[in-house]
Amino acid sequence: MSIVSEPIAENAAKKRGSRRRRGGGSGGGGLHSRDGRMALYLLGPTMVMLALIVGYPIVNAIYKSFQTDPGLDDSTGLFNEGNEWNGVGNYTHWILQQCNAVGGGTETCPSGNLGSQFWDSVWVTLGFTVVTVIIEVVIGMWFAMMMHRAFRGRALVRVAVLIPWAVPTAVIAKLWVVIFDPQGVLNNVLGTSFAWTSESGPARAAIVIADVWKTTPFIALLILAGLQGISSEIYESAKVDGANAWQRFWRITLPLVKPALAVAVIFRSLDVLRMYDLPWVLTQGSNGTQTISILVVKELASKLNSAAALSTITFVLIFAIALVLVRLFNANIVDRGTR
Structure with a gap:
């Protein structure tokens, strides 16, 4: 026993010593x-x-964001050069006191009034996020399952589905401007002359339709990657056990594709929360379609420090939503990658 074990221990010690010498005496790390x-x-x-x-x-x-902007001082009526310490004044200005624009200007609300431009933009952005992501997940799942099947011309179908996602968003937005124009394609097909972006409801619906058409292929692509990682033997075993199509989808496909679906939902939610170019090209943020990003860009034109505070609030809001989504889907990517 000792004759065998001693050479093994000696060789192991030599290997450890050589690794230390190669690693500069610190164990190689x-x-x-x-x-x-x-x-x-x-x-x-x-x-x-x-x-x-x-x-x-x-x-x-x-x-x-903690400094004042140049402009007239309401207390003195004199011009203020700005860049003076303002504490959380810019933050409370947006969260509590900045009312909706009236006659091209702004109206100061009593403290605690939440009917502000910021909160209106938050609810509009959250509404776009929830509606578009739900529709995109449903349609994207259908597209992914269709592209996952083996049939003639599958490669051509995959390319055709991914084309809208490959086109720049500004180009897509201009395309839908033409479609939703009173004399555009949609009204010619329907035989009407309705101005789709002139009212709040139709304008929001137009943005949702355009965004879903553009970004559904992204979710479909991620789900397709998850579907390709599922072995066909699992489905064959389920068929042998008598599981129907719905049971196979609910018990096999959905749980196994959950990691890819979680990544798709999180990325798309963050993308919609910072959406700017599509609603700006379609409506310029009018008729109840102003997102948080549009509000930030508008504020940048006149008040840089106030816009910085608004950007910080937006970052904290998006970070909190992303954290909730990660917890909701239990998508601990770091832990899964280290297992």
């Missing part, structure tokens, strides 16, 4: 090893550039 220093040298410039390009603007915007 860490920043003090040769590989760790090389990784630091290679990643260092990139991290510095990211800190300058991404980190600095974010920190500066948060700092600016």
Whole structure:
């Protein structure tokens, strides 16, 4: 027993010693090893550039959000150069006091009044998010299951389905402007002359239709990737056990495709929450279609620090919604990737 075990232990000790020598005496890992220093040298410039390009603007915007904007001081009637410390004034301005625009201007509400431009934009954006994502998931699931089947011309169908997603959003929006025009394609087909973007309900419906048409292929593509990871033997076993099509979908397809579906829903929800170009091209944010991003861009034209506060609020809101969605779907990607 000792004759066999002693050479094995000796060889193992030699291997550990050689690994220590190759790793610079630190076990082959860490920043003090040769590989760790090389990784630091290679990643260092990139991290510095990211800190300058991404980190600095974010920190500066948060700092600016606590300062005043240039303009007339309501208390003195004199012009204020701005950039003075304002505390959370810009935040309370949006959350509590900024009322809907009246006659091209703004009306100051009593403290606690939540009927503001910000909250109107929040509810509109959340409404777009819920409606579009639900419709896109249903249609995307149907498209994915259709593309997953083996039939002649399947590659052509997949390409045709993905074309709307590949076209830039601004181009898609201009296309739908032509379709929804009073003299456009849709009214010619229906034999009417209705102005689809002139009222709140039809204008919102037009944005939902355009967004669903554009981005449903994205969800279909992610779900299709999840479907291709399911073995056909599972379905064959279920058929042998007497499971019908609905039971196979509910008991097999949906649970196994849940990770891909969770990623699709989270990414699409975050995408709609920051939607700007599609509603702006279609309606310029009028008739009850102003999203949070449109409100931020409008505020940037006149009040930079106030817009910075609004952007920070928007970031916190979107981050909170993303956290809720991750918890809801139990999509712990990091843990699943390390198992």
